[in-house]
Amino acid sequence: MDISSAYTLTDPATGNLSLKLFSFENNNHFDHIQHNNYYSVIWLHQGSGKLKSDFSSYDFDDNNLLAFAPYQPFMLCASSQLSGVALQFHPDFFCIHMHHKEVSCNGVLFNNIYQAPYVKVDDSSAVTFRMIIEQMKMEMRQKELAQYDALISYLKIFLVTASRLKIQQQEALNALSESQYKEPLVLQHLKDAIENNYKIKHSAGDYAALLNISTKALGRIAKIHFNKTITHLIAERIIVEAKRELYMTNKSVKEIAYELGYEDEFYFSRFFKTNTDISPQMFRNTVGFGRDLVL
Structure with missing residues (x-):
């Protein structure tokens, strides 16, 4: 540089x-x-x-x-x-x-x-x-x-x-032609399903059941079009919301975990760190808004 x-x-x-x-x-x-x-x-x-x-x-x-x-x-x-x-x-x-x-x-x-x-x-x-x-x-x-x-x-x-x-x-x-680029209708339904249920449904099988398709078939289509597994899509959506809550609110990590469907705060913290390489509290401390809050 x-x-x-x-x-x-x-x-x-x-x-x-x-x-x-x-x-x-x-x-x-x-x-x-x-x-x-x-x-x-x-x-x-x-x-x-x-x-x-x-x-x-x-x-x-x-x-x-x-x-x-x-x-x-x-x-x-x-x-x-x-x-x-x-x-x-x-x-x-x-x-x-x-x-x-x-x-x-x-x-x-x-x-x-x-x-x-x-x-x-x-x-x-x-x-x-x-x-x-x-x-x-x-x-x-x-x-x-x-x-x-x-x-x-x-x-x-x-x-x-x-x-x-x-x-x-x-x-x-x-x-352009649907065969080349456009998402199959099932993937549009998958995105809607994740958006509506990511706080309560955390497994690929949950979404396959919602869409009445086998987990394997849904996973294959998602990988082709999104370059990610369904599990990764769900995890990313949860992490996006967790980051927003950590930055924009003064809710405790325990409260945020519960709202995202995790009764065990420590399990949620491990999940967050696995996906971001940083703990929820450290994210809050270094990214901004909540750094001075005593939780």
Whole structure:
């Protein structure tokens, strides 16, 4: 990484990262598993390889925009030299949950358990992204009046542009022939079933029974279209909600566990740590909102 191209804004109260913007021209920065307590958006200008994220791996190439939520594990296994720009921000600087109506990136760019965590950047969007990045660099260099508000505004435009792009590309895929791209109806029903029942039904067999299909057949279709097992989809949905509750509320870990269908708080904590590599309490302490709450 070229240190001169890094711009960092820290929280004056804690000294922790608020916002960071940097360029990179090698494979070193993301070649190991990342477990960050902030959001990461990586625009790969050049390079190709395999992205490993959560329970899956995906091919990536030039002009991919990758997006990861706090403590979402990922790494880039490059097959050619990488270059691009990374934008990282802490939830205390900008919370996608609190600003969902304005930005609508939650469930699209971030925390989308059914699609790959990236989008292809087209020429028009690339122009917008470059303009925003340059404006953010200028703002972080000058530290003018209302710097925070200006940076938040630029970040919102960046995220809205990326979210719209991902939605447009998914809609274009859905318009193609069903045999090639469109999800079978059973998978649309599976997504609805998980959304409606993930707090009470935690096994693949539960959902196969709901949809009147064998567990094996449903699992095979899910793996082809989502690149994940049903068990992994359920686990990811539970983790997304657990993270939201840990950040947005002052509920105890025990309360959150119970609401998500776990009577044993310690079993839930082990489940959470297995999937995020961090305990629920440590997530709360490092990600933000609830860090000062005494539970």
